[in-house]
Amino acid sequence: MNSDDIVRKRVVHRVLEEKAKQYGNRDLFFFKDQVFGYEDFDQGANRVASGMQSLGLGKGDKVAIVLNNRPEYLFLSYGLSKIGVVQVPINTAHKGNILTYMINHTDCRFLVVESSYLDRVGPILKDLPKLEKILVLKGTEADISSLEKPVLDYEKVMDNGGKYDEAEVLWHDPHAIIFTSGTTGPSKGVVLSNNYMFIAPEGFIQLGKYDERDCLYNPLPFFHVAGLSCILTAMICGARMSLEERFSVSHYWNDIRRHKCTGTQFTGGILSLLYKAEPRANDRDNPLRIMIGANAPKDLIEPFEDRFGVTILDSYGSTELGVCITCTPEKRKLGSCGIPRQDYAVRLVDDNELEVGANTPGELLVRPNKPYSMFLEYYKIPDSTVAAWRNLWFHTGDYLSYDKDGFFYFVDRKHDALRRRGENISSVEVETVIMSHPAVMEAAALAVKSEEAENEVMVCVVQKLGHTVTPEELIAHSESRMAYFMVPRFVRFIEEMPKTPTERIEKYKLRDEGVTPDTWDREKAGYKLKR
Secondary structure, three states, rough: HHHHHHHOOOOOHHHHHHHHHHHHHOEEEEEEEEEEHHHHHHHHHHHHHHHHHHHOOOOOOOEEEOOOOOHHHHHHHHHHHHOEEEEEEEOOOOHHHHHHHHHHHHOOOOOEEEEHHHHHHHHHHOOOOOOOOEEOOOOOOOOOOOOOEEEEEOOOOHHOOOOOOOOOOOOEEEEEEEOOOOOOOOOEEEEEOHHHHHHHHHHHHHHHOOOOOEEEEEEOOOOHHHHHHHHHHHHOOOOOEEEEEOOOOOOOOHHHOOOOOOOOEEHHHHHHHHOOOOOOOOOOOOOOEEEEEOOOHHHHHHHHHHHHHHHHEEEEEOOEEEEEOOOOOOOOOOOOEEEOOEEEEEEEEEEOEOOOOOOOOOOEEEEEEOOOOOEEEEEEOOOHHHEEEEEHHHEEEEEEEEEOOOEEEEEEEEOOOOOEEOOEHHHHHHHHHHHHOOOEEEEEEEEEEOOOOOOOEEEEEEOOOOOOOOOOHHHHHHHHOOOOOHHHHHHOOOOOOOOOOOOOOOOOHHHHHOOOOOOEEEEHHHOOOOO
């Protein structure tokens, strides 16, 4: 294959078109009681391309997407690709200022939203001057009469013959902007090229030895790279996919048995929740043979594999990188995230950017061995892009170490990004909401270990002189202004923050103290969040 072919073929919608020609309408993915073939998928994407193009969208435009996992999401994703429009998937839990920022910052002209989320969109429309139209997918009854933007019925727009003028999309062109957490400011929009979208799926196919006999289980949301890339993994190797609305402990194994799923991806929290479920006599009676993911709890891997009869492959990656370090079926160690993939070069360095040796923690630096296989930039944040790539290496902000055999181990996060049950959380965004309460003078959000082997969010609060607020009042204030997974579980009131001479809060001291006897625990208090 010459270079001209490569730059045109490594575009996500062209895989769909080629596979539709190869397989016709052979089953591709399942959703609830529905079955969609390759041709069904391609025709659905064509109707999206036609409908969106008729509304004036073209190459380089941005469309925000606030949808649950559903077939229309896939049609939308690949249909936008056909006309060169960049999709901006947004976590459906976001609301308020964070949602406003994400739509405005990425210059989205259109928003596609499920009717059930209009109550979050409506209040912020006056603050979205760049947004021109809203396309609504009906799911529940919703009042659209008061919305301050033109509203279109999504199904009616897509009810067309599927004719459109295809854009010239190449492998380096942006495919999506996906938000990752920020540590010194708002969440960053990570611009991902078409070629980037191939790198992780090709690795998963190699690790899982996937082929046309396989069916992949996908309960992960499409606003995460892992969820969005699963369908491309299936198409590349001619496999099938079982799409679920969301992860569910009670439905997990029955869903896998129903479609004979052989492979899936996980987060560490998923493994913990599945293992904590009441054991059943048929736990090993399932077709799943491999689970690939990140943050697998070291002490859980062997008992989990023994109980469910699967192989767990841990890894390390991020939205910016994809998956750059991974265990393989032939090479793995308990507690290790694996060895570097051949697509990447990696280094561990100290604070002076000098390499450290074996068994010494250092910040992980990464760069690609292939063009356009990592993120292109942080959208409209050039200073952050340059800072992340200083000395021509991408700085992950994470501390890892490696042993004498070259196996890498995650140590800690260098910055203050939090991670809870597979969700990345900006400590700055949590603190901003907490400090918007009139009784709060200062707040510090940090991660503390939980029973699920990942983190829980804790906030330390200094109250204003003469003001008081209860933990319950603070949580109620928070849950109306942020996604449920960002709402702190632990609240600790302190007299003053530990600080450096330059008045920076020394969060490491608060982390070292952890959950103290005077810390309020939302779960023990029986406070139930509204999602």
